[in-house]
Amino acid sequence: MKHFLRVLAQFCVFLYCKFLWRTFKFVVRKVTGRCxxxxxxxxxxxxxxxxxxxxxxxxxxxxxxxxxxxxxxxxxxxxxxxxxxxxxxxxxxxxxxxxxxxxxxxxxxxxxxxxxxxxxxxxREPYDCENLEHEEMLLKLWKTLRPESPLSGRISKQWCEIGFQGNDPKTDFRGMGLLGLYNLLYFAEHDKATALQVLHDSLQPKHRTISRGETSNISKIEWEKKKFDKAIGYSFAIVGINITDLAYSLLVSGALKTHLYNVAPEMPSLVHFQQTFCYLMQEFHRFWIEEDPCDIMEFNRVRNRFHKKVLKQLKNPDMALCPHFAASDLHLVNL
Structure with missing residues (x-):
């Protein structure tokens, strides 16, 4: 019986969509004189x-x-x-x-x-160490983020200083291809002050400041332990590639239409997407500090919560990343 009622309900919805809705639009056009x-x-x-x-x-x-x-x-x-x-x-x-x-x-x-x-x-384009343009972009990323530290060699442990996993960054671009490098370099070049600050904080993390009202929920022992525990940092470049994946998923799912239709007067471009990445990097950094995870194993949990938060914000058709400020000042505003 339940199955029959479900089928009947679906059939009624189909009839509404197929006939009644079009009839309604026809009547409205006749009344208003507008399609x-x-x-x-x-x-x-x-x-x-x-x-x-x-x-x-x-x-x-x-x-x-x-x-x-x-x-x-x-x-x-x-x-x-x-x-x-x-x-x-x-x-x-x-x-x-x-x-x-x-x-x-x-x-x-x-x-x-x-x-x-x-x-x-x-x-889909993989990083190619034989491609001079790819190599130049990668070296430019290092020089922008570490201007005072010359790179000892193309293969070097120094890459870990800006958040790559090993001696050769090319292996970290497998998931997002050149898109990950494009976004990291754009962030470093076009919002350099914020990128350097986020990099610094990722290497020397600190707990978020707890307000006086929140301390009532924390015992004295927990508070003392919190004070002397070391906050958890993260790998800047790896997180940047991960946030690129998040921005990509928002784009292909259509969730970013709300933002891009509000900030691009005509055709959205790659620059709009890269500015969105800058915003997401900065906001994720703030969110990470707010969450104050116990260890790096909580990264996926924090990322998923951040993803849901952004999705919820973008459901409002009047929401957009404010286009009137530099990437470092981007924030969601209600238009």
């Missing part, structure tokens, strides 16, 4: 709130033209908008803002898709 795309553009401010709704409307449309619009080449976006306006019988002269709004949102949609392809290509 769904017009209502979305006129009733929602620019950014993720508008673009996500336009993307959903196009994908689930019964028109092949509208369905294919989310996959067009960026150079064909303007022509596609003209075709959509003609299909919907909308006069561009009396609705000039509609075409502009649709074009901006469609550029964001196809730009996000292209960004996923670009990031995936970098992730």
């Amino acid at each position: 769904e795309l017009q209502r979305i553009c006129y009733n929602n401010k620019p950014g993720a709130r508008r673009t996500l709704k336009i993307e959903s409307s196009l994908k689930f449309s019964k028109s092949e033209l509208l369905q294919s619009a989310v996959n067009v080449h960026p150079d064909l976006v303007e022509k596609t908008i003209d075709s959509i306006m003609a299909l919907k019988k909308i006069n561009p002269d009396t609705n000039p803002q509609l075409g502009i709004s649709l074009q901006a949102s469609l550029l964001q949609i196809v730009g996000y898709r292209n960004l996923v392809v670009e990031v995936e290509k970098l992730r």
Whole structure:
């Protein structure tokens, strides 16, 4: 009986989606004189709130033209908008803002898709020690993070000073390929002060400051032990590659659409993704100090909690990484 009711409920949902919803949209258009795309553009401010709704409307449309619009080449976006306006019988002269709004949102949609392809290509490209460009990037990373310490050789224990696992960093890039190196170098070059501070703190960790109100929950013995225990640090470069993996998963899952549609007026680019990485690195560092783990074996637990926290924040369509500050000042704001 339960199985029958479940099937019946699913069938009813199917009927609603297939017929009643389209009937409802037809009635609303007759009453308002506007199609769904017009209502979305006129009733929602620019950014993720508008673009996500336009993307959903196009994908689930019964028109092949509208369905294919989310996959067009960026150079064909303007022509596609003209075709959509003609299909919907909308006069561009009396609705000039509609075409502009649709074009901006469609550029964001196809730009996000292209960004996923670009990031995936970098992730799949392995680090090649025979490639001069790869080697130059790696050495530049060392010089940026350790300007006062010349590298004794390409293969050296010194690499552990910036958080690689062994004498040759190339083995650590296996999971994320060149994408991990690109992100680490971007962080070191474009937000050098923060990168150096995070590196320093990872090597010389400290407990987070406990407020007076929190001390009531800690016994005197625990408090004394906490004071003299050494806080747990982490390997800067390895964590950077791990956070690259986190940023990558947010991108391919679509969770980053909220952020990128809010910060990129048109097409999201690799720079937007790298700025997101800078933010995640800084915020993870703060989160690690807040969590104050007992040992490095707790890394996966802390990372998973941080991941869930970011996902929760990005569910708000008005949330974005603030684009008006340097990477070191990035923070989530409610637009």
